[in-house]
Structures are given as structure tokens and as C-alpha cells.
Amino acid sequence: MRRYWKSSLFSFLMILIAVFVVFNQKFSLGGNEIxxxxxxxxxxxxxxxxxxxxxxxxxxKNEIGESIPPTKTQMEALIKTIERRVxxxxxxEPIIQLLGDDRLLIQLPxxxxxxxxxxxxxxxxxxxxxxxxxxASDPVDAVINEGVLNSYIGLYPTSTSEVDAKNNSxxxxxxxxxxxxxxxxxxxxxxxxxxxxxxxxxxxIVQSLESPGYDRLQVEVSGNDDARRFELLGTFIxxxxxxxxxxxxxxxxxxxxxxxAKNALGESPKFELLSILLGQRDExxxxxxxxxKRAYPGQHQTTNKPIINIEFNEGGTRKFAELTTDIAGTNDxxxxxxxxxxxxxxxxxxxxxxxxxxxxxxxxxxxxxxDLALMLESGRLPVPIKLLQxxxxxxxxxxxxxxxxxxxxxxxxxxxxxxxxxxxxxxxxFASIALFFYCLLVIxxxxxxxxxxxxxxxxAAILSVGMAVDANILIFERLKExxxxxxxxxxxxxxxxxxAWPAIRDSNVSTLITCxxxxxxxxxxGATIVKGFAVTLSIxxxxxxxxxxxxxxxxxxxxxxxLLSKFLYLFVPAGRKDII
Amino acid sequence: xxxSKYRLSFFSISGLVIIIGFIFIILGGINPGIDFTGGSTLTxxxxxxxxSSEVRNSLLNTQYDNSIIQNFGNNTFFIRTVMIDDDQKKxxxxxxxxxxxxxxxxxxxxxxxxxxxxxxxxxxxxxxVLAATIGIFIYIWWAFxxxxxxxxxSVVAIIALLHDTLIVVGIFALLGFxxxxxxxxxxxxxxxxxxxxxxxxxIVVLDRLRSNTIDFGGMRLSQMVDxxxxxTFGRSLNTSITLLVTLLAMYIFGGDTLKPxxxxxxxxxxxxxxxxxxxxxQILVIWDxxx
Numbered sequence: 019m020r021r022y023w024k025s026s027l028f029s030f031l032m033i034l035i036a037v038f039v040v041f042n043q044k045f046s047l048g049g050n051e052i053x054x055x056x057x058x059x060x061x062x063x064x065x066x067x068x069x070x071x072x073x074x075x076x077x078x079k080n081e082i083g084e085s086i087p088p089t090k091t092q093m094e095a096l097i098k099t100i101e102r103r104v105x106x107x108x109x110x111e112p113i114i115q116l117l118g119d120d121r122l123l124i125q126l127p128x129x130x131x132x133x134x135x136x137x138x139x140x141x142x143x144x145x146x147x148x149x150x151x152x153x154a155s156d157p158v159d160a161v162i163n164e165g166v167l168n169s170y171i172g173l174y175p176t177s178t179s180e181v182d183a184k185n186n187s188x189x190x191x192x193x194x195x196x197x198x199x200x201x202x203x204x205x206x207x208x209x210x211x212x213x214x215x216x217x218x219x220x221x222x223i224v225q226s227l228e229s230p231g232y233d234r235l236q237v238e239v240s241g242n243d244d245a246r247r248f249e250l251l252g253t254f255i256x257x258x259x260x261x262x263x264x265x266x267x268x269x270x271x272x273x274x275x276x277x278x279a280k281n282a283l284g285e286s287p288k289f290e291l292l293s294i295l296l297g298q299r300d301e302x303x304x305x306x307x308x309x310x311k312r313a314y315p316g317q318h319q320t321t322n323k324p325i326i327n328i329e330f331n332e333g334g335t336r337k338f339a340e341l342t343t344d345i346a347g348t349n350d351x352x353x354x355x356x357x358x359x360x361x362x363x364x365x366x367x368x369x370x371x372x373x374x375x376x377x378x379x380x381x382x383x384x385x386x387x388x389d390l391a392l393m394l395e396s397g398r399l400p401v402p403i404k405l406l407q408x409x410x411x412x413x414x415x416x417x418x419x420x421x422x423x424x425x426x427x428x429x430x431x432x433x434x435x436x437x438x439x440x441x442x443x444x445x446x447x448f449a450s451i452a453l454f455f456y457c458l459l460v461i462x463x464x465x466x467x468x469x470x471x472x473x474x475x476x477x478a479a480i481l482s483v484g485m486a487v488d489a490n491i492l493i494f495e496r497l498k499e500x501x502x503x504x505x506x507x508x509x510x511x512x513x514x515x516x517x518a519w520p521a522i523r524d525s526n527v528s529t530l531i532t533c534x535x536x537x538x539x540x541x542x543x544g545a546t547i548v549k550g551f552a553v554t555l556s557i558x559x560x561x562x563x564x565x566x567x568x569x570x571x572x573x574x575x576x577x578x579x580x581l582l583s584k585f586l587y588l589f590v591p592a593g594r595k596d597i598i
Numbered sequence: 599x600x601x602s603k604y605r606l607s608f609f610s611i612s613g614l615v616i617i618i619g620f621i622f623i624i625l626g627g628i629n630p631g632i633d634f635t636g637g638s639t640l641t642x643x644x645x646x647x648x649x650s651s652e653v654r655n656s657l658l659n660t661q662y663d664n665s666i667i668q669n670f671g672n673n674t675f676f677i678r679t680v681m682i683d684d685d686q687k688k689x690x691x692x693x694x695x696x697x698x699x700x701x702x703x704x705x706x707x708x709x710x711x712x713x714x715x716x717x718x719x720x721x722x723x724x725x726x727v728l729a730a731t732i733g734i735f736i737y738i739w740w741a742f743x744x745x746x747x748x749x750x751x752s753v754v755a756i757i758a759l760l761h762d763t764l765i766v767v768g769i770f771a772l773l774g775f776x777x778x779x780x781x782x783x784x785x786x787x788x789x790x791x792x793x794x795x796x797x798x799x800x801i802v803v804l805d806r807l808r809s810n811t812i813d814f815g816g817m818r819l820s821q822m823v824d825x826x827x828x829x830t831f832g833r834s835l836n837t838s839i840t841l842l843v844t845l846l847a848m849y850i851f852g853g854d855t856l857k858p859x860x861x862x863x864x865x866x867x868x869x870x871x872x873x874x875x876x877x878x879x880q881i882l883v884i885w886d887x888x889x
Binding site: 404418526531 | 641684704705706707708709710711712714715718722723725726729730733734737738741783784786787790791793794795797798799801802805806808809829830832833836837839840841843844845846847848850851852853855856859860863
């Protein structure tokens, strides 16, 4: 009696812990969050939940085009860059892993658009330098002014014409009654020819409202001794129902009524389009992160203020020189974008021809320049990469595989249990109980070690069920032999175990050797499927040994000291009496 | 049971199966998948399309008209092409869209493997098999150190393993010939599992022989082999049955992608059980009789 209470207690505690782990979806252990939202809180692999598996290799070359290996720091920087890009894109949390010296494995669970992810990861030029035009103006085509036939002042129409409908959406003010004064307008009739030119111009100005920089049209209305200049957005110019006629709004702060305006400007004032005031706009000039050699924080030599030093490569130097020559002395700026976010937009004091420059700003702090320099640097991938392997699985397919696997596992287990009980009777029943606990333990260990469950992993788990059963079968066959030699049940249990053990140990160790080698094979290639298989099978094999040794043994020992031991025939398998 | 009487039949049966396998290997039954050659595969669901010929026709006059197309059932098709980039993939999907009324071809899975990585897979797979064999050889040698000539046990276990390997590859070549099964990473896993199982099973039989050798030192080896096999026969049979039952459940209810994998395992389990009884121990006896 004394000999097995320790192992009983241990088995009991183990099962208790396993039950707790398996049936708590999520819990924290020593500060670590254990569990997930999937079935039983297991972590699912890409083939079961859908997602993308990408393997990239460094494509670094030296000056004469030979491939050279990247340094460790370069690969680390590469991982950080890709992590930042994917994280900021809202595509979910990537799992990025270094394979060997020059490869990256990127896993994107649950992603539905692998193309977008690949573009994001593989793009080398996320950093862009653009020419920002400010306060420029274009002259108005003379044809338009020459074609002004007549003009008069009237009320500006609200919500009538087609163009107006569009205006409403951009300018809500037109919707309600104007509380200040009814807006006035100058109605202008154009000649056929100038009408079509102006119509095009008007469309362009309206179009510009969709970009950050709004264009405005500067017009002058003069008559009697008054002259007024207005700057109008596209929405304040409307085509009327009359042929070739437009109405230009006079802002309401000038005149209180049509009469007042007419008194000031005369019945038919002179109307002239002066110029097109261009809004702020950014022009792509082809200067990107690829042209940047490095960016690093520093201090201004005389003022000691934090600055960012940037250096361009050969092509970048040329483009940067052109840009700065254009911009120097104007109000235009260099707008620097990273992933479509504007980082900074410095002005240029003089042309910079040498390819090295520094950026300073009144609000720069040491932290800010550090961050900015890092962002400028990470804008380009530290190492060019090429795609070696891709594996995309649709989420629906993954869910389908998962449910099929559960079904297969359930049916397989049931069949094994039926077979074991029919053939081995009472020990078979015990083995089935042990098998149930075995499954519980395996799931608990998967959860505690955060093993990622893949399709091949499930296959391995089911295979390991077979091996767990094998351990039990080995024990029962030995037990049967011992009983036939006329031993008492408790003696038979003891010797049966000790004699079956070497076979269980050796056969499982050889499986573990195979698993170890599979794991190595998979690790070399980033083959997560193979790796999942090896890890799952190893865990299964180890636990099957433990469960045979602890649980089956305990159950049998308890039984051999109970009433059941009176019915020895229940412990001997059905049939096959001819075999010793 | 006097198994040595049947020795010749055992060897002939194995020889025959292996020769048939070889014939199918020569006939081109081994289809290396993209894991070994590089390339791309697409699994697509094309609503209202039931035959591969429709799919093939839609790719006619493109550079993909010699792709391998397989029908997985349920309007699902497997298309294997050379390595394609995103634009080429889009192009293929556009072509597939033309044969379904709602143009709603759905990509269930997409795989791409560059020839570079494929070459490494071949090399690594060979290394993995070699390393596993050597590891097991050494372990058995060590585990049987208490019986005379322990190295013989290692050798026969490895011969049984080689036997199972040849059977599995041969049968897979046969399946490949008739059903276009491909050799891919999953096959390698299954193959290595068979390796593990084969040794596992040999060890159980050899372990019995080991304990009998220690218990009844004077008996002739051939008698001891017969005794050990009859003692372990029930276990071997039952373990194979339980394994085959679970595998069968997986074959029937598991996904299509797992089917070739499970077939390999089933063949491996049967061959592994057979080889430990009929091959490994018999060679051990022959070796013993020669001396």
C-alpha cells in the first residue's frame, strides 16, 4: 500500500493542474499571459487560422555585383524596419524570425491581403522627399479675359444648378439660410471660345479641393470709382442655366445688398480674371529613401542645437542638388514623408551641392532628432531582400482544416478506446482512462509552452496517441504473461512494468532522435510545418512515457489492491489463448 | 512457430513489392513537388466549374498552358506552375474568372518556392535522413551493449529501415504514377515518421530478444527469435491496428491535403511491423548461422 501512494498523489496533482490549464481559456502565470481566443486557448498556426508565411533572403551586393553576406546588425535593423512597417499598417502583429545568417521568416497570421503585405515589406523606398510648392501663381490664359462679353451684379444662386450640388457637399454653409446677408454675385457671359477654356480652368480649381493645397482664382471687379479683388475657391464660382454664363460670388462682407453693389460698381462693371493662386502642393521628384546614405542626429556647430545630419549617395546627391537649387530662397520647402506620414518639411537657405546637409528646427529636442534620424534611416531597408518562399492560406480553408482535424481526432480516439476495451477488457478500460488523461496533459503542455498547433502538428498528436497506446499495450501484454505464469495481480503489475519499460524507453528514444533531427532540418529551412510536427511529436512521446509510467501504473496498482483483483480473468485479453 | 521455414517467402514478398516500386520509379512515378523543384501552386475554388479541362482551357494561349491541374472536388482545383510573381498570379486569376459566371474565383491557398530554397530542401532532406539513421544506429548499439554482437542489432534495424524506406518510396511512386501524388515537405515528414516507427517496432522485437538472451543464455538464436516474435506478436499486431485505425480516421475525416501524408504513414506502419518480424530478425539469424 505504501509504495504507490506517492505516485498516486503525483498523478492526481498532475491531472488537477492539467484540468486547470486546459479548461481556463486564459490565465496569467508568473506575469505571462497563457492561452488565446482559439479552441481550448491553443495557439493556432497559419494553416489553421489563415495567413501568410514568407521567407526572404538578403540580396546584398558589393560594388561589382557580387553577393555579400549581411552583418548581424544589418539583419536586426531589417527586422525592426519590417516590424515597424507592418505594425503601422494595421495588418496585424507579424512574427519575424531570423533564419540562419541572411534569411527572414515573416509570419502574418489572419492576413487577408498578402499582396499588400508583400508590397509593404519588400518596398525599399518608403521614405520620400517631395518638392513642396507654396504660394505660387499661374497667369490666366488671356483668351478668357478677351472673351468676357458682359457682366452684371445679382444674387448668387443657391442650390440650383448641377455644379451647385457638388458645392453643397464641400461647403455646408450654402445649405441653411445665410444669417448675415444674401451672397451677391457677378454674372459673367463669355464668348463661345473663352467659355470652354474657362470651364476647363474652373474644373481644375474645383478638383484641387480634393488635395491638401486649394487653388484659388483671383478676380477683379471694377466700375465707377470702386475696384474690388476677390480670391475665390472653386466652389464659389458656379455655372448658371444661361448659355456660357458663370456667376462669381462676391463675399458678403463687401456689400449689404444688390443695390448697394450696383451703386458702387455700376450696372455693368468691368470683370477681369487676374491669376490662379496655387495652393500648397507636393510634387514627387524621385528622391527617395534609396538615395539616402545615412541619417544621424548631431549638434549644430555654433548654436549647439540638436540637428539631423543627412547624407545622400551619388544619385541622391544629384537629385538633392537640383531640388535645393530650385527651392533655395523661395518659400517652397522639402517635404519628407515616411509611409505617407509627413515627418518634417524644412526650408532651404541655399543650394546644397555636396550631398550632405543638416536639418534644424526651432522645436527640435534631442529626443526628437534621435527619433527623426531613426525614422529617416529606417525608411530604407538596411538590406535589399528577395522573396524565396510564400505560403498563403485562406482563413476559411484554415477553419475547415481545423474542424476536420478535430473530427478525425475524435473518431480516431473513440475507435482506439473501443478496440482497447473489447480486446484488453479491464486494463483496456484503464488504458482508455489513461489515454484521456494523456490527451489532457498534452493539451496542457501545448498551452503552457505556447506550442503553435499546425495541421501537421495535429497529425503528430494523433500519431502520438498511437504511441501512447503502444506503451500501454506493451505493459498489458507483459502483465498478461506474468498472470499466466501464476503470479498474483499486484506482483504481475510490478514485474510487468519493469519488463515492459526497456522496450517503451528504447522505442520512444529512437522516435525522439528522429524528432530532434526533424527539428534541426526544419529550423534550417524555416519549415514551420515540419517544426510543428517535430515539436508536437516530441511532446507527445515524452508525455506518453510519463503517462504510461505514472498514470497507467497507478490505476493498475490501485485496482490490484481493490475488489477487482478477485476477477483475474478480467485482466486477460480475449482470445489468443494459444500464445504463451 | 518456426519462422525460419518461411524465410524465403518473406524475402520474396518484400523483393517483389520493392521491384514493383522500382518499376514505377523508372516509369516516372516520382513527381517532385515545388518544395523540391521550385515554382508556385495555387489552390482555387471556381464556383460552377467541375472539370479540370475547363480550367485548362481557360489557361490556353497563356504561358501557363502547361501547368499541372488537379481536381480536388467541390469546385476546388490545384494548379501548379513555374514560379510566378503577383502580376502573373493576377493574370492567371483573371483567366480563371472568365469561366465562372460571377467571376468570383477564390484563392484558398498559394505557395511559392524559389528554386534556390528547393535545392536546399533536397540537400537538407538527404542530410536529415542520413543523420537520423546514424543517430538511431548509435543508439541501438548502445542500448544493446549487454548482449553479444550488439552492432548486429543496429545493422539489422537499419536494414529493416532501408526495407521500409524502399517499400514506402516504391508504393508512393505507384500512387504518383496513377494519382499524380507529389513528393513534398509533408511527404518528407511522413517518411521520417515511418523511419522512426520502423525502428520503434524493430526495437520492441529486438528488446524481447535481448531479454530472452539474458534470461535463457543457452538457447539457439533461431529458437530465441521464434520465441521472441511469438511473444511480441500480439503487441505488434495490436499496436499496428490501433495506429492504422487512427490513421484511417484521419484519412477519411481529415483534409484533402493530409491524404497522401496519411497514406505514406499507413504503408509505413504495415511495412514497419512486417519488416521487424520478417526481415530484421531473420537476417540476424542468418548472420548467426553463418558463424
